[in-house]
Amino acid sequence: MAPSFTQLHPELAELLPGELHAFCTTGIHQRGERLFATGSKPVNMFFIRSGEVILERIGAHGGSAVLQRSRHGFVGEASLQSARYHCDGKVIATSEITQIPIAQVRTAMDADPVFASRWITMLNREVKRLRLQCERLSLCRVQDRLMHLLETEGKSGKYPLGSGLKSLASELGVTHEALYRCVSMMERDRTLMRDSGHLQLVHR
Amino acid sequence: MAPSFTQLHPELAELLPGELHAFCTTGIHQRGERLFATGSKPVNMFFIRSGEVILERIGAHGGSAVLQRSRHGFVGEASLQSARYHCDGKVIATSEITQIPIAQVRTAMDADPVFASRWITMLNREVKRLRLQCERLSLCRVQDRLMHLLETEGKSGKYPLGSGLKSLASELGVTHEALYRCVSMMERDRTLMRDSGHLQLVHR
């Protein structure tokens, strides 16, 4: 990871007050890298410009669950006021990621009400997205979950795949075999189209 | 619903700055009442002192999904900056609920950085709870979901039931039959104890 002084992503630049920009460092992270580990003390928060990162929790029985899969936006933003991380942050595709020191963010937020308000807006969005994800996971069949995803997260049914269907499967909480079968069945039904890196829902 | 001027719940009184207290009204709501409906404009947010409320989304195909089941704390807090509700708020057990006008909250938050900071703390907690719920719903078997709930939400494995197992079932995203069977099986296994209104996980 080589920190550089690239221009901040517009979305991030707009959210963060100017005096924080200098504290941000942007770098390339490779697949397999861990941004943070369960139990460690949060120092930075992360903003994904491109690539793919998952939040993963390792259960007592060894099994792992993906809490979130993110290809753009904040990761670990809830660590703002946490003493410890409650999950792992893992890079699963080469990613361009901006690090922002938490302490500075906290200071700036206490001083700048407008910044705090924007931050609350972002958290509200996140809460809604998570509620939708819960709704999705409460669906029984794989096809229902996939269609729910395409309808709620996609743009008019079009949804960009990150690093393949396998990672999507874990986000949907199903095995990759089940998702592969579901996709190919929907393609045969002409309910779904798959072109390079995209899923497109076909309304009929 | 008869608004009264009861003392605010301590948790709420601590969160809200003093000048907002006067705008809060607390009342009793009966089962079946709707606090708000999908598509309507948010005017109040709600704090549950006791009882039980669910956030429910009605799907296009008519099926319903419970986004959240709450017996204490805020409901509809993400509506702070929303133009419309994206789900229904339904009372499913006689509840004591405090209403707080959103406009006043917004005003107070812009003026009071400490209040904004406390609000962010609350939202961060909510985000974490939702991530745990997603993790839970990504588990395959009913028993795994139930144990996950008892381990993460309960106090040393003890978890209070609200209005029965049926409502718990919908929170876990399974049919009530499956949950009933799972509970009675775990009781036979001596993995779980059920006394009046409580589930207690037995570690062995």
Add this chain to the structure above:
DNA sequence: CGTACTTTTGAATCGCATCAAATCTGGTGG
């Protein structure tokens, strides 16, 4: 060209949804 990973297909099994029906419960009105 070999290695690691994804994608794909197959077969067997298991757990849950579904449909059905009986019992139990608390609360309401006669």
Add this chain to the structure above:
DNA sequence: CCACCAGATTTGATGCGATTCAAAAGTACG
């Protein structure tokens, strides 16, 4: 007080769909 009703609880039978295990083929990358 009792009959009655709505909803919760419980048990049973059946079928579907996903998991699981296995294996082969495709693909990216050093």
